[in-house]
Amino acid sequence: MSSITTKLIIGATGVLLFAYLILHVIGNALIFFGPDLFNSYAHMLLSNPLVVPIEIGLVVVFLIHLVKAITMTFQNQAARPAKYAKKVAAGGTSQKSLASSTMILSGLALLIFIPIHVKMFKYGPEYPYGASDVRDLYRLEVENFTSPLVVGLYAMVMVVVGMHLWHGVASSFQSLGISGPRFTPLIRKVGKVSAIGIAGGFIVIAVWVFLFGARS
Amino acid sequence: MTLDGKIPGGPISEKWERRKFENKLVNPANRRKYEIIIVGTGLAGSSAAAALGEQGYRVKLFCILDSPRRAHSISAQGGINAAKNYRNDGDSIYRLFYDTVKGGDYRAREANVYRLAQLSVDIIDQCVATGVPFAREYGGLLDNRSFGGAQLSRTFYARGQTGQQLLLGAYQSMLRQVDAGNVTLFPRREMLDLVVVDGQARGIVTRNLITGDLERHEGQAVLLCTGGYGPVYYLSTNAINSNVTAAWRAHKRGALFANPCFTQIHPTCIPVSGDHQSKLTLMSESLRNDGRVWVPRKKEDTRPPEQIPEEERDYYLERRYPSFGNLVPRDVASRAAKERADEGFGVGETGLSVYLDFKEAIDRLGVETIRARYDNLFEMYKHITAEDPYKVPMRIYPAIHYTMGGLWVDYNLQSTIPGLFVLGEANFSDHGANRLGASALMQGLADGYFIASYTVANYLAGASLSKVSTDHGAFKEAAATAQARIDQVLRVKGTRTVRQFHRDLGHIMWDYVGMARTESGLNAAIQKIRALRDDFWKDVAVSGEQSNLNPMLDYAGRVADYMEFAELLALDALHRNESCGGHFREEYQTPDGEARRDDDHYSYVGAWEFTGVGTQPVLHKEALEFQEVRPSQRSYK
Amino acid sequence: MPAKTITVNLKVWRQPAKDQPGRMVDYVAKDISTDMSFLEMLDVVNEDLIRKGEDAIAFDSDCREGICGACGCVINGIPHGPDAGATTCQLHMRRFTDGQTITVEPWRAKSFPVLKDLTVDRSAFDRIIASGGYISAGIGGAQDANSILIPRSIAEEAMDSAACIGCGACVAACKNAAAHLFTGAKITHLALLPQGAPERALRVVRMVGQMEAEGFGACSNEGECEAVCPKLIPISNIAKLVREYTRAWWRGTT
Ligand SMILES: Cc1cc2nc3c(=O)[nH]c(=O)nc-3n(C[C@H](O)[C@H](O)[C@H](O)COP(=O)(O)OP(=O)(O)OC[C@H]3O[C@@H](n4cnc5c(N)ncnc54)[C@H](O)[C@@H]3O)c2cc1C
């Protein structure tokens, strides 16, 4: 498979994961409206028969993104066996940043985070919400975010997510060959704004839950 | 030896047709049996390799640099002429022919020039077909600009990178043949000798510039496309690796060298700033379309240009040559600049420059138009001088740029050694004593794409070629000669570097054999060259070894050849007691300082036969006959 | 700007030959005029070395005006040095200060093996072009040049990409030593023109195949290549490469 195909795959899966994150953060934000709304939204999602195939799809997309990125990293390193004694970023129009240079690291960090995250939330304790068969995810969320340590660690991971998106969003579109004199500057801005929006959103939600969640 | 130009009979417009018909052909099935050696991958070499490869010959292609794309042709900026008459401004094949013969000051062979003008039309078609992105008008048609020596627009261009785009077009066509298995590339090889067997060119000896090994290559014909010898002047607009070595060593093997003193000085180059300089940068002639050349009216005026009012400026080209103005041919513009500087009107720290001013054009056309036309040249200028030509006038001065002289060839581009063909700037053929702008690219591609494949086939079909292997005595002898020369250079272990010698040679050449030559100066130059050459062999310092990549060793070999060749150049200039084109002898000028030709005595090609280093070469003359264009005093007034 | 004289401290990669170990060696370049180009400064250093009987630093150069693409080294960590839109030969010493330390290294990539010192083998680029970077127009049979109308904007866009000088700085700058900008520029140039259209699909498939076979890396979309490109060729050429490649795949070209 050519590196272009590889990057097409990474780009396409990246765009899907990006779209998922947008939905995820919007969904989470419903927590501001209190447990009723939040839990019924979650119930609506969980009771949908498509949820299993979608979840499996998501895992597959994630794994493809990951595996392709890892193998590509090894190939890329092989392309430059001898390193420079001194190498700096070229500046100017270059998009190189701390974020772009650490994509594989931020990605691997998320690989560690995601199982824990899924364990904490999806496979966490199942509290019923009221008398119905609705699960009280609101309560779970509040319980999970009672420890400042957890909130702090979570916020750090979200910074990593933000970094990954900082470069990843625009990069995905470039990898898909979607580019243009108007589009490219726009998607670069959109990428950075949404990186801040998504990471910031998750952090704000966590902090809000930590501070005010128990009151509702 | 009588020099037979082998010009076909018939009216001038039918000569090439006639020759194509007379030529013998090689049956397509037989072409693979022939191996053709092409040295050089500039426009001439790459296009010849593409053409011959496409015909089905097996081509071996050699160049000095790491990639064939990096031949010196890549740096041509301004454009390429063609008699397309797309502008409906009076152009025709005949007029391009006429302009070129006149521009060459009646020292070129009419039949060759006519063929060049005819083929110019096909060249543009061919280049467009291979994807050369020439400049276009809004309607999608090709755009043209004017160049010196012409009163119409016939120059096709691709920004300021025409040579690059044409060369890449030829390079790509050539690589297509590599892909097809017809052309084999030999980069980083320098030809050090020509192998002649039974009087026929049968191969070359090259040095592999990475391993240092001498290699022998056999073939049934050898095409030299090795470019010009401008760097005999040390500083020139030519690429650093341009050299006379291949041509000179072929000359030593019997190929006559024609008109070496016809060298061209380009009027618009960035002036010399110091001794450290390794080359001079051309500012394309096309700039004279919109730039106006001037100097202050007051001697040694040190005011900055913007403070010199209009009435105190001398637009000397417009003053002296009202009908061509800033677009007079190169030799005329160069001498006019030198005249002003010699009189003390030059500008800049050294006084050795004149202004090329775009203010009027920017005011008239707007800065965006000027940017679209010349931005890369302006940028280049800024990189070198740290001055912004959008704001202050450029400073320019003449510099060595092109060499009209070269190995003598007949109408078929064959040298005096059967089987040795010479194409492009390396031959002497089409430009007489002065080349018009935008016509070297035209010649390189005409020779390579459209002429060589016919005439080489004719040679191969007609020649009786014995079987020769690289173990043949002639190969051994040539390799031994090349090796001996390398050993000699490495043995000296002196104190002065090759560059120092080269620079000294350049000073001699520029001072005595440059823009203005005199008998006494030329005699002095010959003595100085000989003395310098002796010093070279006693005192040159070359470090490193042969068996490795060693650019200094390569350089030493080239400078050694320049040392020998320079003498021939000066001798040729000395013998030609007239002024014509780029050859200006102070003794022979009109009262108002224009060149005075002597058609009664010098209307010939002077082709020199090698007799030994430092011994008088033998002059052979090919008389020039002008049946179409009557030689007259050139006038651009 | 009047010229000054400065002294600079060089750290230069010296490697005697291919596949041999190399190291950074210190040199002092004294009395350097700020009007000199970077390569002229190296010439001066070499003159000294030769006079001392030492091997000169090997580097490629030819045109010395930024068009042939022969020159190129990584100067203080940036291919072709600090000036945007310029080659190493166009870099002038006025960009440096007296006493400054300058590191000078060759392009580094598996596909560009070092031959000696600062000289590398870039023949991989020729092989990429040979695998399809051309238009198969036989010599002699072309129609009149003006019979193909090409809008000015398209011609200019094609020229922007065709301006590539094949220096290899893009590969040198890329953290993955990818050749996508080089390949993409040629693909874009030829794909934009009507003359190049018939071979579009096969061309991109073959050129990308060759690019991969040479061992260049993948594109991480950082755009370092664009920033160091002496001809300022943008990475939109890489996006175009991807589109051409996808288009060829869609049409089943292999
Ligand atoms: C700055 C500049 C601008 C110019 N602008 C224009 C212009 O606008 N229009 C125009 O018409 N002309 C222009 N010219 C002139 C024109 O570029 C050249 O005359 C022309 O390109 C020469 O082409 P060529 O193929 O004969 O040789 P070159 O392009 O010089 O190629 C020579 C080839 O021979 C190889 N070679 C040389 N010696 C050896 C050896 N010993 N062994 C092996 N290989 C060898 C080299 O590696 C190279 O590949 C310009 C010239 C200069 C210097």
Ligand code: FES
């Ligand atoms: S030497 Fe030609 S680009 Fe630098």
